[in-house]
Amino acid sequence: MNLNNEVILNAKLYKVGGEMDQKEIEVLQLLENNGRLETDAIAKMINLSVEETEKLIYKLEEEGAILGYSTVINWSKVLEYEGVTAMIDVKVTPVRGLGFDKLAERMYRFPEVKAVYLMSGAYDLSVSVEGKTMMEISRFVSEKLSTLDNVLSTTTHFVLKKYKHDGVIFDDDDDDKRIVVSP
Amino acid sequence: MIDQSTSFLSDNVVNLKPSGIRRFFDLASAMDNVISLGVGEPDFVTPWNVIEASFHSLEQGYTAYTANAGLYELRQKIHEYLKTNFTLDYQPEDQILVTVGASQAIDLALRSVVNPGDEVIVVEPSFVAYAPIVSLAGGVPVTIDTNPDDEFKLQPQQIEAAITPKTKAIILCSPNNPTGTVLNKQELAEIATVIEKYNLLAISDEIYAELTYDEPFTSFASMEGMKERTILISGFSKAFAMTGWRLGYAAGPSSIISAMTKIHQYAMMSAPTMAQHGALEALTNGQKSVEKMKTSYRQRRNFVVHALTEMGLDCHLPGGAFYVFPSIKKTGLTSEEFAEQLLKKQHVAVVPGNVFGESGEGYIRCSYASSLKQLDEAMKRMKRFIADLD
Ligand SMILES: Cc1ncc(COP(=O)(O)O)c(C=O)c1O
Numbered sequence: 001m002n003l004n005n006e007v008i009l010n011a012k013l014y015k016v017g018g019e020m021d022q023k024e025i026e027v028l029q030l031l032e033n034n035g036r037l038e039t040d041a042i043a044k045m046i047n048l049s050v051e052e053t054e055k056l057i058y059k060l061e062e063e064g065a066i067l068g069y070s071t072v073i074n075w076s077k078v079l080e081y082e083g084v085t086a087m088i089d090v091k092v093t094p095v096r097g098l099g100f101d102k103l104a105e106r107m108y109r110f111p112e113v114k115a116v117y118l119m120s121g122a123y124d125l126s127v128s129v130e131g132k133t134m135m136e137i138s139r140f141v142s143e144k145l146s147t148l149d150n151v152l153s154t155t156t157h158f159v160l161k162k163y164k165h166d167g168v169i170f171d172d173d174d175d176d177k178r179i180v181v182s183p
Numbered sequence: 184m185i186d187q188s189t190s191f192l193s194d195n196v197v198n199l200k201p202s203g204i205r206r207f208f209d210l211a212s213a214m215d216n217v218i219s220l221g222v223g224e225p226d227f228v229t230p231w232n233v234i235e236a237s238f239h240s241l242e243q244g245y246t247a248y249t250a251n252a253g254l255y256e257l258r259q260k261i262h263e264y265l266k267t268n269f270t271l272d273y274q275p276e277d278q279i280l281v282t283v284g285a286s287q288a289i290d291l292a293l294r295s296v297v298n299p300g301d302e303v304i305v306v307e308p309s310f311v312a313y314a315p316i317v318s319l320a321g322g323v324p325v326t327i328d329t330n331p332d333d334e335f336k337l338q339p340q341q342i343e344a345a346i347t348p349k350t351k352a353i354i355l356c357s358p359n360n361p362t363g364t365v366l367n368k369q370e371l372a373e374i375a376t377v378i379e380k381y382n383l384l385a386i387s388d389e390i391y392a393e394l395t396y397d398e399p400f401t402s403f404a405s406m407e408g409m410k411e412r413t414i415l416i417s418g419f420s421k422a423f424a425m426t427g428w429r430l431g432y433a434a435g436p437s438s439i440i441s442a443m444t445k446i447h448q449y450a451m452m453s454a455p456t457m458a459q460h461g462a463l464e465a466l467t468n469g470q471k472s473v474e475k476m477k478t479s480y481r482q483r484r485n486f487v488v489h490a491l492t493e494m495g496l497d498c499h500l501p502g503g504a505f506y507v508f509p510s511i512k513k514t515g516l517t518s519e520e521f522a523e524q525l526l527k528k529q530h531v532a533v534v535p536g537n538v539f540g541e542s543g544e545g546y547i548r549c550s551y552a553s554s555l556k557q558l559d560e561a562m563k564r565m566k567r568f569i570a571d572l573d
Binding site for chain 2: 026030034037038041044045046047176178179180181182183
């Protein structure tokens, strides 16, 4: 292998990317799309060495920019899996001095709760809950959520089918439809 | 029974050399589990807003021909687009023609300017269609071989050396298919000087203009004095991932565009209407999608260049398009042998460089318009292939 050539090439590549912030954003975007991307591949794509890339990712983890790595799973493909998701619209009376945050925390600490958002519009908090059965979720809503202080009302919507989640289309036909060789 | 039908064929078509790409297509199509880096088009599907706009136009009943030159609104948008992005000023009324792909624009351009025996300079390695279309138009393609030591950049003195009293035009292509090479402003200026000196016409195929990764793109037509002697060719296939829509355009001096429109109105009538409506949306709201695809191409380019270098294949850093053009000379194989053995042993398809002209011998074209997963696997297989050669 012509090592000389490699060094020159890399020097040329390194020049291209611009400052570090840009690379950090690129790494975050790449990992957001695919948390399993190998460090070696990321390094090549952004023109850093593997060590530099490892360091950069570690820094992003330490700073809390990267919170974790999860996998998007289409559970409907798993026949044995039973589970339901519900989106619950919650109306509350905010507590003086505490606002919505305290109440939101009392909700999101439950492990059944997968997401909580403060919303503008007809209701205040949107709470996404996962459970084994509709019964289980109903029980959670009536016993845990609606009994919280300051919760005025809840409206529960059960998810019937997931088409797209977090930017990922379920059941997407991603076959390559191009001819194998073209000009 | 003897088949008489071949006797009906014109000499023109019989003498046309068969496409080298065709052979590889047949080989690769016959195999399973092939990862193809041989594809000259984006792996992305057309942005949804473009597809949706085209649906909408159909729902609204826009199913008839358009004006020969294309929808006026689209030409207006092309005018604005060229102005904003490349500081070019072409009038939608008579300096822009909407065509069936850049391919048809190239065909119309050549048919509009070539007299029998006129020479047209084709800079190789090049897109496979130029020389055959020159011949079909009655012209004589004269090739210039660019040099790998110049990163396949056309040198002005090479043009001078190729010029004869019969030289009419030169076809330029930057960013280039198959080399990925981009000519910068300075290099274009030097070429422009020669073109002006010898009173040549330039046909500048700028279909990859949006896809440059290191430096902003400069249009040849924007060089001083070049607008009146340049036919700008572009289209929607590459940057907007719209190859199957078959939509492109030409922009140039009104006399030439009007000549091209004359042929177009007889031979084609108008470009597909639903595609024109899609293109209108692409130019109006498509820039964000282009940027996203571009980021992805840049990352994949870097990935592939590093991976090829690691396995010992030298290649220059291509500034644009979505191809890398590594040298395979040190394997001792010809381009065809390399590509064929790689396909048979590791099921990876690349295009042998010689199909793009003799100067492409010793090189292969690898397209990085494939998912990173595919590219990663392809690079692993290629590395194995090379290791097994030694
Ligand atoms: C350099 C070049 N010009 C023109 C074309 C044809 O483009 P279109 O799909 O617009 O006909 C291609 C497609 O591969 C190309 O690479």
